[in-house]
Amino acid sequence: MKGLQAAVAALEEAGEIGISSHVNPDGDGVGSLLALALVLHGQGRKVYACMPEPWKFPPQYSFLPGRELFVDPDELPEGLELFVALDCSNAERLGPLQPIARSASGLLNIDHHEDNQQYGEINLVDEHASSTCELVSRVIRAAGWTIEPEVATCLYTGLVTDTGRFEHRNTSSYTFALASELAAAGADTFQVIREVYDNQSLPYTRLLGRALQRIEVVDGLGLAYSYITQKDLGETGAVLPETEDLIDHLRSVRGTRVVALFKELADGKVRVSLRSRDAYEVGPVARGMGGGGHAMAAGYTSELDVEGSISSLIRELRDRDGRTAAPG
Ligand code: AMP
């Protein structure tokens, strides 16, 4: 695979390595970051694992090992031998860490987004991979390193979350084979499911109820949407990082093809998550709105308020339908 040998060589040569994933980290971002950090630490490297600010470690991933390898962004030295960006389709996804990543002698980009900008000196990018964790497992195998149980648990987390528990279309026979391999390597598969999915806080469960209650379907557009505001967070006591999978509870409404969740951020902007439940591709929609993502899962940030963001998405989807329904 293109980039694999170069990636392994870069990781074997560098003594000091910075590693990060994208802003608003998800299970794949956190899992791949911790897995690679643990493996390299085990190989005797000085590892600086870091996440771009502002961030709060998503509580559902706090059970994962390797947190002790994290440093604060201001402790991340400039001019490292190597910086690894995980699960980031472009360097902007590194947020405020981008200048430090750029200041490293080498930037290694490991990712599976189809719109990856190939921004590294070395790019290990495969859009057919289910997850960045799958790519990290290939790197570890190619380097001949052992996947210890703790590392297997981190990798399994990314595999499970990015495939929606092996439900999404990015799940292949290879994904199941890798899951089996990670289980054999000692991944605590039961713990991953329990901590990530079966361990919701009461405030989050109540917030989920609000989001379900106010779901709307736009007829003729196949759009189901809902929203959560800062007021909802304040009143329920839920925090945004635990709402990452909330959208999955909205995407099973019959007759719809796109589901959108609008989340009001503390600064008044709105994070919009899109999921497809059909062949309809949401990646291009998100890119059209200044964001990005995969065919089935994508997102962007809107400068409008919640109401304005909803209207603007509806307009965009209508325009797109108008454009694709070309005269025959
Ligand atoms: P989310 O709905 O935030 O979970 O994001 C779904 C997918 O879209 C993920 O694969 C993200 O990497 C991608 N994505 C979300 N927001 C953005 C953005 N602003 N720019 C590029 N990709 C994004």
Ligand code: MN
């Ligand atoms: Mn991700």
Ligand code: MN
């Ligand atoms: Mn991913």
